[in-house]
Amino acid sequence: MALKEEIAKRRTFGIISHPDAGKTTLTEKLLLFGGAIQSAGAVKSNKIKMHARSDWMEIEKQRGISVATSVMGFNYKDKKINILDTPGHQDFAEDTYRTLTAVDSVIMVIDCVKGVEMQTEKLMEVCRMRNTPVICFINKLDREGRDPYDLLDEIEEKLRIKVRPLSWPISMGKTFKGVYSLVNNSLHLFKGSKSKLDGEGLNITDLSDPQLDTEVGENDANQLREDVELIEGVYSKFDVEEYRAGKVAPVFFGSAVNNFGVKELLDSFIDFAPEPLPRETEERLVKPDENKFSGFIFKIHANMDPNHRNRIAFARICAGKFERGKNYFHVRDNKKIRFSNTTMFMAQEKELVDEAWPGDIVGLYDTGNLKIGDTLSEGEKGMYKGIPSFSPEIFKEVINKDAMKTKQLEKGLNQLMEEGVAQLFSYELGARKVVGTVGALQFEVIQHRLKNEYNASCDFMPMNLYKACWIHSTDKKKLNEFIDSKFRHIAKDKDGKLVFMAESKAWLSMVQDNFPEIEFHFTSEF
Incomplete structure (x- = not known):
């Protein structure tokens, strides 16, 4: 019985977004509402010594970006919440893809000024592969942003998922008054403290209540009444099961940095986000x-x-x-x-x-x-599926700058690659080591960490490579013939799997045609 009770309490989710949409700030505010911290850190401010709690690596503090997934847990209303705050920067996307295998749902943060951005679309693709339930939080309503209806249309079009607003903003930018919850018909007017939780929700079960005009002004009150009537008429009733199947995304509006709309998001999330899934x-x-x-x-x-x-x-x-x-x-x-x-x-x-x-x-x-x-x-031999390595986009050869520190460099490279920071390919010929990454910023992170954590120095020399292809064949003889004929282009990954390092798309196509018995894979899990 205890097992089922503990499962019912758990909510494990990832927070994902394009860089600078406010993902780490939202994480801070969720921790603040959960009572896990007393005041929120600043993600990007040199004046404030206290950095965001989920950005603790030295390079993250210097640049004001997240480069590694952080794991945080707290209790809220008898529920145990586990948050995985992921890097938004596309150069660290592989860490995010892997993290999405460990969550049961995600909150996707969208900047109301910029709308749906390219990295958001890629992340949505990964969610779609697993039918992961998605909640959208449209952030930065304290700035002059785009029309809320336009944002909803863009989410449906670009992310290819139906939406259903569950909260609605009252004005925007300098005249932003707060958010109205469509879940429990309550109006939330916050003072907008960046580090403390101010203000309480105001229950207005009937939108014709004159108190609404008193609180937000007649014009904004009438606009809200029109908006709510339109939403209820255009969008079908929110269906929790459709959300859990990954078919509809509930949408909340707010300003994480000012604590607007975060409580509505969290309260609704614990009610309908899924428990741990099979x-x-x-x-x-x-x-x-x-x-x-x-x-x-x-x-x-x-x-x-x-x-x-x-x-x-x-x-x-x-x-x-x-x-x-x-x-x-x-x-x-x-x-x-x-x-x-x-x-x-x-x-x-x-x-x-x-x-x-x-x-x-x-x-x-x-x-x-x-x-x-x-x-x-506890003895069962089946491996969990779905954590592949993808072929990197950029390849650079490792050049050791200090021969006296060769052991430190090898140890550092091996440990960082085991973290999944990047991928290491060792050529059979000449013992050359090549690092492959999704983005250029990764090389800076690797250099920085090798120097600071392992006291090892290296340079990276660009290489003209198109793809790393994991190779396989049921015909061992043909595989050996292929390796012999292409030995200059054969490497091994950190697990010792054979990889063909293709220099161009055209050349790869030609090699595939010439060796039909060999399978070429762009992910390590095949």
């Missing part, structure tokens, strides 16, 4: 209420504490109860493994936990046994 292994569908524990590793982070060279693997609990100190089966290595040090997180702050339930994210201290995609269980 997940597929290679063998079967695993349900969260099964008695035997299982989970998977979706992220690894080295050196979270610079004073101790620790390495933490983030595990999503999928089924059963996890207990600290118990022996669990490491499926890939086919051996038992024990975790005596298990933590849960408030960004960088962490606390020791003795047990965790489906939906929870736990940090497991690890000496190098675990990799992204690994499955842990």
Whole structure:
């Protein structure tokens, strides 16, 4: 019984957006409403010493961007909320894609001035692949933005999902008065403190109530009445099951930096966001209420504490109860493994936990046994599916600047690649090492972390490469012939899988035509 009760309490979701839409600020305010923190940090201000809690890596503080997924948990109204704040910058998209495998739903933040941007569309594609339920939060209503109806139309058109507004803004920019909740017919007028929670909701069950005119002025009150009538007439009634199937996205409006609309979002979210969902292994569908524990590793982070060279693997609990100190089966290595040090997180702050339930994210201290995609269980051998590596966009060769620090460089590169920061390809010929990333900013992050965390220096030399293709063939003889004929272009990834490094699209097509028995894959999971 305890297992089912614990599952019913959990809500595990990711916050995703284009850079600068206000995602990390929204995360802060959710933590503030949840009582997990007393005042919100500033994501982009040199004047304020306290940085946003989810941006704790040195380079994040310097640039004011998130470069790694942060995991945070808090309790709100008898629910245990687990938030995964992801990087918005497209250069760190792969970390976000992996994180989306560990959540049950997402909140997508959209800037009301800029509307739906390119990275938002890509993230929506990843959500669609898994039918992940999506809530939209249209942010920055304290600025002069686009018409709310235009924004709703753009979401439907560009993200290819039906929408249903569940809150509505009263004016915008300098004249922004607040938001009206269409869920419980209440008006929320906030003073707009950036660090404290001000103001209370005002219940107005009847929009013809003259109190509405008194609070927001006659013009805005009449506009709100018209808008609500139009919304109720044009949009069909909100259906929770359609939302949970990923077919309709409820939309909330607000200003995260000023605390407008955040409480309405959070209150509605805990009511209708899904509990922990079943997940597929290679063998079967695993349900969260099964008695035997299982989970998977979706992220690894080295050196979270610079004073101790620790390495933490983030595990999503999928089924059963996890207990600290118990022996669990490491499926890939086919051996038992024990975790005596298990933590849960408030960004960088962490606390020791003795047990965790489906939906929870736990940090497991690890000496190098675990990799992204690994499955842990109580003996069952099926691996959880859906955490591939994608072929990178940019490739650069690693040039060691200090021969005396070769070991530090190798260790640093290996550990950072195991985190999924980027991908490392080692050529069979000449022992050359090539790093592949989704975006150019990743190379700066790698250089910065190698220097600061491993005391190793390197340069990156650009390489003219189009794609890294994982190769496979059922005919071993043909595969060996291919490797012999293309040995200059064959490398291995960090797991030792064979990769063909194609220099151009045309050349890759020609090679595919010449070697029909060889399969070429753009993801490592095939």
